Amino acid sequence: MSALLRTIGVLLTSAVAVTACSSPDAAPGGTASACAPASGGPVTLTFTSWIPGVEQVVQAWNAKNPDIQVKVQTGPNGNGGTYQNFFNQLKAGNAPDLGQIEYDALPGFRVQDGLFDLAACDIVAQAKDQFVPWTWDQVSLGDAKAAYGVPQDTGPMALFYRADLFEKNGIAIPATWQEYAAAAEKVKAAGGYITNFSQSDVNQFAGLAWQAGGRWFGNDGQKWTVSLADEKTTKVAQYWQDLIDRKLVSSVPPWTTEWDNAYNTDQAWTWVSAVWGANSIASGAPKTAGKWRVAPMPQWSSGETVAGNWGGSSTAVFKGSKHPYEAAKFALWLNTSEEALTLLNQKANLYPATKAGANLPALASGVAFYGDQKIYEIFAKASAQVPAGFTWGPAMTATYANASDGFKAAVSGKGTLVDALTGAQTFTVQTLKNQAIPVA
Numbered sequence: 199m200s201a202l203l204r205t206i207g208v209l210l211t212s213a214v215a216v217t218a219c220s221s222p223d224a225a226p227g228g229t230a231s232a233c234a235p236a237s238g239g240p241v242t243l244t245f246t247s248w249i250p251g252v253e254q255v256v257q258a259w260n261a262k263n264p265d266i267q268v269k270v271q272t273g274p275n276g277n278g279g280t281y282q283n284f285f286n287q288l289k290a291g292n293a294p295d296l297g298q299i300e301y302d303a304l305p306g307f308r309v310q311d312g313l314f315d316l317a318a319c320d321i322v323a324q325a326k327d328q329f330v331p332w333t334w335d336q337v338s339l340g341d342a343k344a345a346y347g348v349p350q351d352t353g354p355m356a357l358f359y360r361a362d363l364f365e366k367n368g369i370a371i372p373a374t375w376q377e378y379a380a381a382a383e384k385v386k387a388a389g390g391y392i393t394n395f396s397q398s399d400v401n402q403f404a405g406l407a408w409q410a411g412g413r414w415f416g417n418d419g420q421k422w423t424v425s426l427a428d429e430k431t432t433k434v435a436q437y438w439q440d441l442i443d444r445k446l447v448s449s450v451p452p453w454t455t456e457w458d459n460a461y462n463t464d465q466a467w468t469w470v471s472a473v474w475g476a477n478s479i480a481s482g483a484p485k486t487a488g489k490w491r492v493a494p495m496p497q498w499s500s501g502e503t504v505a506g507n508w509g510g511s512s513t514a515v516f517k518g519s520k521h522p523y524e525a526a527k528f529a530l531w532l533n534t535s536e537e538a539l540t541l542l543n544q545k546a547n548l549y550p551a552t553k554a555g556a557n558l559p560a561l562a563s564g565v566a567f568y569g570d571q572k573i574y575e576i577f578a579k580a581s582a583q584v585p586a587g588f589t590w591g592p593a594m595t596a597t598y599a600n601a602s603d604g605f606k607a608a609v610s611g612k613g614t615l616v617d618a619l620t621g622a623q624t625f626t627v628q629t630l631k632n633q634a635i636p637v638a
Contacts, residue, residue, distance in 0.1 A: 233523050243524060245269070256270045288516065295521060295525045298350070350532070350548065354549070369388075382447065394452070401598070407430065410431070426623040426626065492573040
């Protein structure tokens, strides 16, 4: 059992679970009167994040806001220990005012009633239209009137491909998944693999299912529903199972030297990945500089324009903060101002969740590694094409771990990807029940 799930088990009772699914006004700190400017002097906020260079971004805020100073603490990424610290701090009553929380981790904090509903702050409610619509779904958690964080960054997906190899072998860039499978056969005949299927990073598969219309979780205000093996997700799983069975894709563990080597040579020709993948390829495959390009994700039906999303974070305010208004004000500046968004992109390659963020001057230039292609124009379109309504569950760390075990088994010929998803669904439902989280 994961550290995240163990913590939820310690903190959660059935009463809290029911409260967590109720309306914002049902919990302390969820009413408009609880979000008002402080009086009586300067305010100091605490903020925990793992964003590279976030200290410089906070310095820019502090220099212009003497009455609202922010002390930033950095640490490991969320599942690397920061989330565990957050849960411990919430239990002890000494959580920071603000914390960085990925979209797929927000429900876990919401279920144990650890988040302040920022919809109680007029300045946040009024800022909703500044964000790409589907990103607000990620922080409202199924309640259109709520906001358990301010969207920070996103991971719209596209197709990274070796332009030189496709051209040399006379293979057209696939625009549909049917064409992608056909191209995979030609790539294999040329001695390579069209891509690597990630056997351990289920987040990528989630993005593929998201594009296809899969909907893994739902919450009606009372109970959770779990549908990891729904019809659309099953279609995606069967598609990739076919490529695996025909040995048209490799299955190297991601984020390894072996994985880098596959992309640094002529072995792996494409990667369906998020915007942040641009840096991953550039750093992992330096010998291929200038040979890569980016195209839209392949579509399930010709003429469609639908993208998936892989990754993204929010800036959340924790219950117990004595200054939620000031915290909300900082969170909005951090994720909407051109100054902050530019710094976040320069320091950490974050791709903004705001509509205006797609037009940042920092994202307008061609990228040398990609043959001076203006790759962010592709991702700007993709961000607007991610379907709304995708909801994460309250125990994603455990769900991912179980599904990953199933994926590894499927890659080795012991079962299928559909088996893995079906097993993960059964496991997740039982896990939620064991934690007294209401499940339909």
